Amino acid sequence: MKNKGKSLGKGIDALFQELEEVDVKKDEVLELSLNELRPNPYQPRKTFDEVSLQELANSIEQSGVFQPIIVRKSAVKGYEIIAGERRFRASKLAQRETIPAIIRDFDEEAMMQVAVLENLQREDLNPLEEAEAYDMLMKNLKLTQAEVAERLGKSRPYIANYLRLLSLPQLVKEMMQDERLSMGQARTLLGLKNKEQILKLANRCVKENLTVRQLEQLVSTMNESKDKKKVPRIVKEKPYYLRESEDRLMDKFGTSVEIQEKEGKGKIEIEYLSQSDLTRILDILDIHFDEA
Structure with a gap:
């Protein structure tokens, strides 16, 4: 996770610093039973590469787990994994009974953000998983697209482009x-x-x-x-400059844009998928209406 200070939103640096900075002198590393652990309930990644997972399992079988996973106590039973699910899955493949872990106190909101950010920083998510992750943050934390973009250090059109995939x-x-x-x-x-x-x-x-x-x-x-x-x-x-203009406008608005030109004149069509999508586009254009 390099250069995260430049790419993550406000408050996220501190969250990841707390997550990543493991000091064996201060942090108590415990050997937890694999049976006591369950994945982060907000984990957006649905698929794990079986080949790389088996390679990690072979390494663990020979040398063990060098980096402790991070967990929190579950409100139900045992512990929930905050970071390190691949190591957990590979350890099960290697038929180990325990895994080194550090317990941290994370609330639900932090769990969701870490689940998304850890995968985004490691480029582990496919486009649909990434879209579903943004949608989960919006629904569970009641955030707007703009707020998700700010928290994750992305642009609003970037978030919008991914969310549109969910309508396929x-x-x-x-x-x-x-x-x-x-x-x-x-x-x-x-x-x-x-x-x-x-x-x-x-x-x-x-x-x-x-x-x-x-x-x-x-x-x-x-x-x-x-x-x-x-x-x-x-x-x-279409001429190159029109296609390039359409591409740039699509990136800006996060939706389909078509430019039609004839004899030096033309029009720009911006597609919206719902009333809220129209409001989002108007917000990007800084067009606001006074409430009645």
């Missing part, structure tokens, strides 16, 4: 989990005005191994066809 059809999400679809392709699919076409186009994307740019052209063609009620046709590719 379940089968498309599975394509992302299996790495058949990239995040860039998934974001492009969300630009379809007819949401019922997303799954069909996702299947075509996988079957034909379409690039993001090829997919963007198809989405643009299908949207134009929907507007004009005619058969999709291949459209002339």
